[in-house]
Structure formats: structure tokens, C-alpha cells
Amino acid sequence: MFAIIDIETCGGKFNYQRGRITEICILVHDGLTVVDKFTTLLNPECNISHYYVGITNITNEMVQNAPKFHEVAKKIIEMTENCVFVAHNVGFDYNFIKDEFASLGYKYQRETLCTVRLSRKLIPGRISYSLGHLCASLSIEIFGRHRAEGDAVATAQLFDLLIQLKNNNPLYKNKGLVEIMTRRIDNIKKYILNKLPESCGVYYFLNKAGEIIYIGKSINMYNRAQSHFGTDERKGKKMLNDLYNVDFVETGSEIIALLLESEEIKKHKPLYNRKSKADIFTHSIDWFKNKEGIISFKIVPYEEAENSLIAFTNYLSTRERLESWIEEKTLCLQYCTLTSEGSFCFNHQIKKCNGICAGEEEIEEYNKRAQQILDQYSFHHPNFAIIEKGRRADENALILVENGHYAGYGYFDVTDNFSSSEEISGLVKRSLYYPDTDGILQSWLRKSKRRVIDL
Known part of the structure; x- marks a missing residue:
């Protein structure tokens, strides 16, 4: 069984505010002839612009008292059940109807067949495969172009012709229509x-x-x-x-x-993943306070890092990140270990350093800007757990940070209570540690408040 469908809309794609279905026609076809029909205007619950009125001649006044989609949804389900969903350029009609159902919380799924693709296979070499051009070239008259019933009836007549062509073709006559089109x-x-x-x-x-x-x-x-x-x-x-x-x-x-x-x-390391495949980190940006109490940064080999803020898979990326911090926070080259100790940095000479290296800026003021970087690339506490929603309504998820690094995740029942950090830690499936996972978690934590338990 086939359900030949055409819809008219007030938008190029589904949008609850301005792109809805304004008319639908369903013709149930048993492979020989049309055996049932349903057609109706629909109130899209949004304005139909002059552009779409010009295409379909369906006005806001015409649909004012028409049923809304949810009022005919059951009828659509019943008429298309156990049917192949057929349309000319089926992706448009099918996806629009599927999105309308999705807005109601229902997952609509049907097998589809496109008469455009079927026509290309059975009637090759045409200049255009639009419904209007194709029907004109095949002497199929459309009564009511760009109206759901007119286009659906024309599609049904085209469908009848395609079935005849299929049955007369020695390559396809013993195959079903869906089988022919299935790649x-x-x-x-x-x-x-x-x-x-x-x-x-x-x-x-x-x-x-x-x-x-x-x-x-x-x-x-x-x-x-x-x-x-x-x-x-x-x-x-x-x-x-x-x-x-x-x-x-x-x-x-x-x-x-x-x-x-x-x-x-x-x-x-999947073949078709482009990002995040590198698992060897070569350099890190460390931070420390010097003897004057100035927050300082330096690039070090990853394995030598003591207070790593962020790690990279090559030196160039590490240097680029540090230089971006210098630019954004007006940091001093000397206290980023990019110039010799005790000298005035070059950025001070070109007015891009406020003079901490020359004694012209208070340490407290400089540290305020440097601290912003520490806050961005460090966790608020070295040991804590984040509580998230689980895979089911009766389950919570847990993400563990230990010693300032992401450690793993686990799940527990919403009714469970914990009396110690050891109990929480015992729930966790330990993950292999990669430095960039800390950055993923930190970035996510900055977006909104989360339920956090310090351990």
C-alpha cells in the first residue's frame, strides 16, 4: 500500500512561529488505483505571508476556522499506517510532517518513496523533473497547481504511469518499486x-x-x-x-x-575523526609566584610541569596560547619567561606592558589580571564531584575531580546517600587521563551553575 501525499506550507522548512502546514492531501493507493482520500486545509497557528499566499492562493481567512494539525494527526497516522509514504520530492513533505509530529512529542516514521528519483530512473533524460514540467511533458493535466489535492492527484497519475513503465521494463518488472529505489x-x-x-x-x-x-x-x-x-x-x-x-x-x-x-x-583514533586524536602532550604552561609574589607563567616540557594550567601536543600551539594571554591581559614578557630576567620587556617599550618589569605597576594590580587566567584554567577546588542527571529518571550521574584533574564518572540511584568521599569515589569508572579533558570540563562549568560537592 502507498500513501501519496502533498502538502502546502507557509514556510520553506518547519518553524513553529512562521513555517507550518496549511493544507494536506492523502491518497491511499493499493498499487492499482486510489482507494481512499483525505484532504483538508489546516490552521497553521501563524501568519501566512503574502509570498506564500501568492504561491498557493491560501489566505489567512481561508484557514481561520480550519482544523489545527494536532486535530488531524491521528487521521494522518491511521491513513499512512503500513503504507509507503510517496511524494514528489518526498524529503520536503515527509520531513515537514515528521517535524509537525515531533512538535507534539510523537516520533513519526514511514518508509518513503520519491517520484522525482523514480522518474529519473524510469524516464531518464528529461530537462526538468519538477512536477509541473514533468506532468506537462507526459500530458498529465494538473487541476489546482500548488494546492494539495491538485498536486497529489497529479502525483498519483504520474505514479500510475511509473508503475506501468516499471512493469514493462525487463530490468525492473520483477522488482518492487521500493526495491528499485533502494540503494x-x-x-x-x-x-x-x-x-x-x-x-x-x-x-x-x-x-x-x-x-x-x-x-x-x-x-x-x-x-x-x-x-x-x-x-x-x-x-x-x-x-x-x-x-x-x-x-x-x-x-x-x-x-x-x-x-x-x-x-x-x-x-x-578512528579514521574519519579529524579532531582530538592526538594523545601525546609535549608542552605545558606552568604557573608560579616568584620571590616578589608576582604570578608568573612559563612554557615547560609536559613531563616537567609542576603546576600545569594547560597542555598542548606541540610547542607552537603552547606559545600561541601564552602570547594570546599576554595580548588579552596585558601581561609582561618577563613574567611569562619570554625575556631575560631583570630586563625591561620589549612590550613595555611599545606601551603594551604596564611596567611591572620596570617597577611602574603595583604587583596587586598585575596579579588581578593574571589571576583571571588562573581562575579560567583551574578548578575551584582540587577534589569535588559534580552531580548530573543520569540515563533514567531514577538515576543521577557523578563526575569526579581528584587532585585538580578529571578522574572519571559513574551513576547512582537518586535515593542513595553518601557518608564519605570514599563512597563517592568508589562509584566512579576511572578514565584514562588526558590534559585536554580538564579544559573540556572547565569550559562546561563556566557556562552555568552545577550541583557540586566538595570532597
């Missing part, structure tokens, strides 16, 4: 999306040998994975050609997903 990537997409939940976590794309080729994270793994299949990037398309399976870990918490993704990318 390998369509099957993979369906398989992948059926496995992934609409929840927060980390997902792993695998090739045929079971090797991890890409790791990603999202607050909605299903939606994020779906976006991969719409890529126009050459590398993205190559990844899809290698894609064979998917695995995932639900985290509940977005920050746990971020931390886990970063660790897993370094551990597995």
Missing part, C-alpha cells in the same frame, strides 16, 4: 537509525570488519546520526561508503558524553 546507503541508514535511541550519548560507526571508523556524541544520537546521511562533504560520503554497523553508549549527561567522546577518540 545500499538507504538500507544502511535504515539499519543504523533503527538501532540508535533519541537520547544523549556517544555513538560508534563501524566498518564491515568491526573497526571503529568514527566516534561522535550528541544529546540526541538518532538525530545526529541522521545528519551524517545528508552530508555533501567528500570525506563524509566516503565514510558512509565504509559504514556497516553502529554501537552506542547512553550517558544521560551531555558533559559525560563530551568527556567520553574525547577519551574514546584518543584511544581508538
Whole structure:
């Protein structure tokens, strides 16, 4: 069974405030003929602009007393159930209807078939495959162009013709319409999306040998994975050609997903991940107070760091970050260990240093600016736990920081109480430590207040 559908809208894509469906027509087709029909105007609950009135001739007055989408949603579900969703440029109609359902909290899913793609396969060589041009070239008259029923009826007549052409074609006559249009990537997409939940976590794309080729994270793994299949990037398309399976870990918490993704990318080094793959850190920016009490910074080899603020995988990146701090906070080159001790720094000569090196700035004033960097790149306390939402309503997540560094995460029941830091620490799944995970966590903590327990 097929549900041939056309919609009219007041926007190019779904938007609750200005892009909704204004008319829908559903023709149920049994493969031989249309056996049922439903058509109605819809009140979009937003203004229809003059532009879209000009296209469809559907005015605000016409839809004022029409049913709203939620009032016909059940009818749409019932009429399209166990049917292939057919439309001319099916992505537009299907995604619009799917988004309308999503706004109601319902996940609408149907197998789809596009008469544009089917026409290209069965009627190759046409100048245009728009519904108007295609129907005109095939002597299919459209009564009511850019109205849902008129376009749906024309699509149904085109569909009938395509079925005849398919049945007369020796290559396709023994195949179903959906089978003709199904590519390998369509099957993979369906398989992948059926496995992934609409929840927060980390997902792993695998090739045929079971090797991890890409790791990603999202607050909605299903939606994020779906976006991969719409890529126009050459590398993205190559990844899809290698894609064979998917695995995932639900985290509940977005920050746990971020931390886990970063660790897993370094551990597995997937072929198609571009960022965060380096796991060897060579240089660090250390901080200390000199004998006068001035907050100072210096670049050191990572393994020699004593009070590391941030680490990098090469010297150049480390130097660039320190120079950006000098520029942003008007720091002195001498107290960033970039000029010889006891000399006036070059920046003082060109008025980019306030003169701490020449005794012209109070230490307290200089330290206020330097302290801002310490606050940005340090945790407020060396040992603490962050409480986040878990994977279920009856579960909380826990992120542990020990000795000023990210240590790992765990989960516990919302009814659990703890009497010691050892109990909290015992819940944690320990993570491999990489310096950049501290930065991920610090950046996330700065965005909003979190429930924190000092240990």
C-alpha cells in the first residue's frame, strides 16, 4: 500500500512561529488505483505571508476556522499506517510532517518513496523533473497547481504511469518499486537509525570488519546520526561508503558524553575523526609566584610541569596560547619567561606592558589580571564531584575531580546517600587521563551553575 501525499506550507522548512502546514492531501493507493482520500486545509497557528499566499492562493481567512494539525494527526497516522509514504520530492513533505509530529512529542516514521528519483530512473533524460514540467511533458493535466489535492492527484497519475513503465521494463518488472529505489546507503541508514535511541550519548560507526571508523556524541544520537546521511562533504560520503554497523553508549549527561567522546577518540583514533586524536602532550604552561609574589607563567616540557594550567601536543600551539594571554591581559614578557630576567620587556617599550618589569605597576594590580587566567584554567577546588542527571529518571550521574584533574564518572540511584568521599569515589569508572579533558570540563562549568560537592 502507498500513501501519496502533498502538502502546502507557509514556510520553506518547519518553524513553529512562521513555517507550518496549511493544507494536506492523502491518497491511499493499493498499487492499482486510489482507494481512499483525505484532504483538508489546516490552521497553521501563524501568519501566512503574502509570498506564500501568492504561491498557493491560501489566505489567512481561508484557514481561520480550519482544523489545527494536532486535530488531524491521528487521521494522518491511521491513513499512512503500513503504507509507503510517496511524494514528489518526498524529503520536503515527509520531513515537514515528521517535524509537525515531533512538535507534539510523537516520533513519526514511514518508509518513503520519491517520484522525482523514480522518474529519473524510469524516464531518464528529461530537462526538468519538477512536477509541473514533468506532468506537462507526459500530458498529465494538473487541476489546482500548488494546492494539495491538485498536486497529489497529479502525483498519483504520474505514479500510475511509473508503475506501468516499471512493469514493462525487463530490468525492473520483477522488482518492487521500493526495491528499485533502494540503494545500499538507504538500507544502511535504515539499519543504523533503527538501532540508535533519541537520547544523549556517544555513538560508534563501524566498518564491515568491526573497526571503529568514527566516534561522535550528541544529546540526541538518532538525530545526529541522521545528519551524517545528508552530508555533501567528500570525506563524509566516503565514510558512509565504509559504514556497516553502529554501537552506542547512553550517558544521560551531555558533559559525560563530551568527556567520553574525547577519551574514546584518543584511544581508538578512528579514521574519519579529524579532531582530538592526538594523545601525546609535549608542552605545558606552568604557573608560579616568584620571590616578589608576582604570578608568573612559563612554557615547560609536559613531563616537567609542576603546576600545569594547560597542555598542548606541540610547542607552537603552547606559545600561541601564552602570547594570546599576554595580548588579552596585558601581561609582561618577563613574567611569562619570554625575556631575560631583570630586563625591561620589549612590550613595555611599545606601551603594551604596564611596567611591572620596570617597577611602574603595583604587583596587586598585575596579579588581578593574571589571576583571571588562573581562575579560567583551574578548578575551584582540587577534589569535588559534580552531580548530573543520569540515563533514567531514577538515576543521577557523578563526575569526579581528584587532585585538580578529571578522574572519571559513574551513576547512582537518586535515593542513595553518601557518608564519605570514599563512597563517592568508589562509584566512579576511572578514565584514562588526558590534559585536554580538564579544559573540556572547565569550559562546561563556566557556562552555568552545577550541583557540586566538595570532597
